[in-house]
Amino acid sequence: xxxxxxVFLCALGLAGSLLAETMRVQVQSGQVRGTPSFLGQxxxxxxxxxxxxxxxxxxxxxxVRAADGQAGWMHSSALTVKxxxxxxxxxxVSAGASGDELALAGKGFNADVEAxxxxxxxxxxFSWVDKMxxxxxSPVQIAAFARAGGLKQIGGAQ
Amino acid sequence: xxxxxFPLFGGALxxxxxxxxxxxxxxxxxxxxxxxGVITAEQAQSINRSAVAAEKTxxxxxxxxxxxxxxxxxxxxxxxxxPYDGAALNQYLTVLGQTLAQVSDKPETFGGYHFLxxxxxxxxxxxxxxxLILVSRGLLRCCRSEDALAAVLAHEIGHVxxxxxxxxxxxxxxxxxxTVFAVEAGKxxxxxxxxxxxxxxxxxxxxxxxxxxxxxxxxxxxNEADAAAVQILTRAGYDPRALVDMLGEMKAxxxxxxxxxxxxxxxxxxxxxxxSGLIGEQPVAAAPAAxxxxxxxxxxxxx
Ligand SMILES: [Zn+2]
Numbered sequence: 219x220x221x222x223x224x225v226f227l228c229a230l231g232l233a234g235s236l237l238a239e240t241m242r243v244q245v246q247s248g249q250v251r252g253t254p255s256f257l258g259q260x261x262x263x264x265x266x267x268x269x270x271x272x273x274x275x276x277x278x279x280x281x282v283r284a285a286d287g288q289a290g291w292m293h294s295s296a297l298t299v300k301x302x303x304x305x306x307x308x309x310x311v312s313a314g315a316s317g318d319e320l321a322l323a324g325k326g327f328n329a330d331v332e333a334x335x336x337x338x339x340x341x342x343x344f345s346w347v348d349k350m351x352x353x354x355x356s357p358v359q360i361a362a363f364a365r366a367g368g369l370k371q372i373g374g375a376q
Numbered sequence: 377x378x379x380x381x382f383p384l385f386g387g388a389l390x391x392x393x394x395x396x397x398x399x400x401x402x403x404x405x406x407x408x409x410x411x412x413g414v415i416t417a418e419q420a421q422s423i424n425r426s427a428v429a430a431e432k433t434x435x436x437x438x439x440x441x442x443x444x445x446x447x448x449x450x451x452x453x454x455x456x457x458x459p460y461d462g463a464a465l466n467q468y469l470t471v472l473g474q475t476l477a478q479v480s481d482k483p484e485t486f487g488g489y490h491f492l493x494x495x496x497x498x499x500x501x502x503x504x505x506x507x508l509i510l511v512s513r514g515l516l517r518c519c520r521s522e523d524a525l526a527a528v529l530a531h532e533i534g535h536v537x538x539x540x541x542x543x544x545x546x547x548x549x550x551x552x553x554x555t556v557f558a559v560e561a562g563k564x565x566x567x568x569x570x571x572x573x574x575x576x577x578x579x580x581x582x583x584x585x586x587x588x589x590x591x592x593x594x595x596x597x598x599n600e601a602d603a604a605a606v607q608i609l610t611r612a613g614y615d616p617r618a619l620v621d622m623l624g625e626m627k628a629x630x631x632x633x634x635x636x637x638x639x640x641x642x643x644x645x646x647x648x649x650x651x652s653g654l655i656g657e658q659p660v661a662a663a664p665a666a667x668x669x670x671x672x673x674x675x676x677x678x679x
Contacts (some may be wrong), residue, residue, distance in 0.1 A: 245439065328439050346459045367664065
């Protein structure tokens with residue numbers, strides 16, 4: 219029965235990935251930091267779908283090594299054990315590849331589909347969404363905000 | 377070595393224990409199996425072929441797809457609610473919101489958390505998938521302190537980290553969109569396929585947006601978001617009792633208002649009762665003057 223095989227494979231797969239220690243970047247811009255903290259200096263940035271080897275962990279932070287040898291710490295929420303659909307398309311997301319490549323990379327809903335949606339809904343304006351996604355506070359600003367407000371010192375692996 | 381990766385493995389583990397829905401399991405297991413090098417790509421393909429008509433759920437949505445869904449949901453909401461065009465207040469909300477997101481269980485999403493004020497007296501807030509969070513002037517006026525405002529934003533971050541928006545997508549929508557792709561894999565996605573995926577996308581945006589704006593989430597999901605808010609506030613050093621204070625103020629202001637939260641959220645009384653049971657007895661240091669001053673200066677802009 220397929221079902222039994224599948225459950226067996228699933229168990230194997232999960233157990234395997236826990237030991238194999240290969241994970242993939244699941245955010246647009248995967249920041250690898252020098253220390254396990256959002257205040258740690260960014261040593262390199264990895265694209266969506268990029269594989270990394272994990273070599274250790276501290277709280278929610280995972281120590282990683284990329285294929286090019288660059289090493290550092292990433293927050294576990296930026297990583298997944300899943301093989302992302304955009305396996306070959308990581309670079310496409312950040313570099314803005316041609317429509318077809320991005321469609322393949324993105325599997326399903328992507329920039330092309332958004333463009334179609336926009337074309338069919340002229341009344342829906344994306345300009346504030348585009349502004350919003352650029353509104354950011356830097357880790358240094360966040361640390362200063364927390365300090366001035368008497369909050370807990372945050373950002374690191376507590 | 378303690379490694380806190382349970383949120384990442386949890387979904388796949390839960391799926392592997394399901395007695396039915398084995399095709400969904402097939403997809404997950406082949407992904408995990410391939411990542412671990414246990415099975416070859418060819419083997420994986422044949423397993424996936426048998427599962428090609430599998431029902432897709434919100435868990436099959438990749439972070440990149442979630443990001444694109446969130447963008448269109450936010451744009452659709454902003455077609456009804458005008459953005460508040462004031463840089464100082466929006467930046468204050470951004471710093472506060474990103475501070476809270478950093479101590480949540482999911483500080484990183486594909487495109488990150490972003491915050492914007494909506495220019496309306498209605499008491500309302502929306503968390504679009506992936507982390508685009510919109511809060512109305514009316515809801516800001518329910519906040520008497522930065523701690524209370526933090527409670528509002530932390531509740532919305534709770535909806536984002538548990539992917540509540542994606543759960544509103546109706547069964548069947550994703551199956552067509554993601555199955556079309558599976559069949560077309562290796563070819564360019566153009567013409568009819570793109571049209572079909574766009575249709576599924578449009579339907580998904582409608583499902584999420586109408587849930588956010590009209591029907592609201594199930595009570596259990598609101599409780600989950602409130603519990604996340606208490607946890608986030610505590611981790612950041614805010615007083616979680618500010619959530620109760622904010623809900624009390626909301627109750628007074630909501631009165632007979634059936635718009636916004638009056639329509640989509642459990643009553644403030646019900647939420648207060650639930651939240652009170654989650655808050656410990658431990659005393660929290662009073663807010664320093666600097667925290668009170670910056671809050672008063674910013675909220676003074678819209679009072
Ligand atoms: Zn809610």
